[in-house]
Amino acid sequence: MKDSNWTRDDSHLPKALRGLRIPLIGSPLFIISVPELVIAQCKAGIIGSFPALNAREAEGEPPLLDAWLKQITEELDRHNQQNPDNPAAPYAVNQIVHRSNTRLERDLEISAKWEVPVWITSLGARVEVNEAAHSCGGVVLHDIINNTFAKKAIEKGADGLIAVAAGAGGHAGQQSPLALIREIRSWFDGPLALSGAIASGEALLAARALGADFGYAGSPFIATKEANAQEEYKQMIVDSTAEDIIYSSLFTGVHGNYLKKSVERAGMDPNDLPSADSSSMNFGQGSSKPKAWKEIWGSGQGIGDVQDVVTAGELVDRIDQEYRAAGAQLASEFTG
Numbered sequence: 001m002k003d004s005n006w007t008r009d010d011s012h013l014p015k016a017l018r019g020l021r022i023p024l025i026g027s028p029l030f031i032i033s034v035p036e037l038v039i040a041q042c043k044a045g046i047i048g049s050f051p052a053l054n055a056r057e058a059e060g061e062p063p064l065l066d067a068w069l070k071q072i073t074e075e076l077d078r079h080n081q082q083n084p085d086n087p088a089a090p091y092a093v094n095q096i097v098h099r100s101n102t103r104l105e106r107d108l109e110i111s112a113k114w115e116v117p118v119w120i121t122s123l124g125a126r127v128e129v130n131e132a133a134h135s136c137g138g139v140v141l142h143d144i145i146n147n148t149f150a151k152k153a154i155e156k157g158a159d160g161l162i163a164v165a166a167g168a169g170g171h172a173g174q175q176s177p178l179a180l181i182r183e184i185r186s187w188f189d190g191p192l193a194l195s196g197a198i199a200s201g202e203a204l205l206a207a208r209a210l211g212a213d214f215g216y217a218g219s220p221f222i223a224t225k226e227a228n229a230q231e232e233y234k235q236m237i238v239d240s241t242a243e244d245i246i247y248s249s250l251f252t253g254v255h256g257n258y259l260k261k262s263v264e265r266a267g268m269d270p271n272d273l274p275s276a277d278s279s280s281m282n283f284g285q286g287s288s289k290p291k292a293w294k295e296i297w298g299s300g301q302g303i304g305d306v307q308d309v310v311t312a313g314e315l316v317d318r319i320d321q322e323y324r325a326a327g328a329q330l331a332s333e334f335t336g
């Protein structure tokens with residue numbers, strides 16, 4: 001796709017995951033990932049994604065998820081007809097498989113109807129979710145924070161894994177990516193993405209060098225024009241670095257990484273936060289928890305690489321150039 005001097009062999013991957021311009025997935029971001037961003041990511045040649053829960057219709061209205069999937073499918077089809085030599089990458093939908101997600105069954109049906117090509121599942125591996133995805137030819141990537149959960153996910157029928165390592169935005173893990181990817185690769189040779197602080201081509205190359213098939217990047221896409229985030233949030237991503245991130249369980253009941261300045265802005269002391277237990281997690285329709293994401297802004301540690309608010313296409317261009325330059329530089333150490 002896009003560039004002719006591409007020689008990466010991805011033939012071991014399921015078809016929906018092959019032929020990307022660079023091996024990158026734009027990860028699902030609660031509230032922030034909307035069709036405009038997903039379409040821009042896919043047109044730029046990387047997998048774009050959104051959480052199904054972002055499509056929230058008002059009471060009594062038809063499911064917004066159905067309308068979003070129609071919009072994305074039609075827009076990408078149109079693009080592919082007009083650009084047969086430069087087709088868009090496939091898109092992914094994220095299903096939160098947590099018991100508080102009361103919409104799950106309905107969202108699975110709608111996603112199967114639209115034959116969503118890539119399904120990203122988080123917070124609990126469930127056989128029936130994998131079956132729904134496979135019923136329409138979809139590929140399931142399940143996100144995990146350690147090797148035990150990774151094994152469970154594959155036992156329950158996921159096709160691939162997203163290793164969410166320390167430093168990732170949202171509900172991050174605590175393990176080093178160096179340890180986590182190597183442990184998973186000791187027994188699993190299927191599709192594997194690495195999540196956490198990948199905001200540059202250099203970091204993407206490191207993920208590939210470790211043995212991941214893909215990088216999985218969220219926070220850098222918050223500072224894009226297509227992202228559904230307040231301008232102040234986008235600017236805070238641009239202005240912040242790894243030191244401005246705190247890891248806390250207070251806001252959703254699960255540990256995650258957040259921008260310190262947004263915590264201060266909400267009147268709290270980021271250096272003196274109590275912790276919360278996981279029973280307070282709630283992903284139900286109309287839950288009060290989105291406040292955690294609306295006012296307390298999530299971000300991973302990799303944002304030191306984000307210098308400007310740009311379009312998603314420009315961000316992918318930058319990562320692509322850095323990835324190729326860093327790869328060529330490193331390869332030169334091993335030749336001649």
Ligand SMILES: Cc1cc2nc3c(=O)[nH]c(=O)nc-3n(C[C@H](O)[C@H](O)[C@H](O)COP(=O)(O)O)c2cc1C
Pocket residue numbers: 027028029030032051094121122143164167168169170171195196197198216217218219220293297298299300301302
């Ligand atoms: C604001 C925000 C919202 C997120 N929402 C979701 C979500 O709804 N579902 C999900 O699976 N992951 C979610 N994540 C996690 C990301 O998909 C991904 O794992 C993470 O952003 C990657 O790390 P990075 O931000 O350092 O690139 C979220 C992350 C952030 C920063």
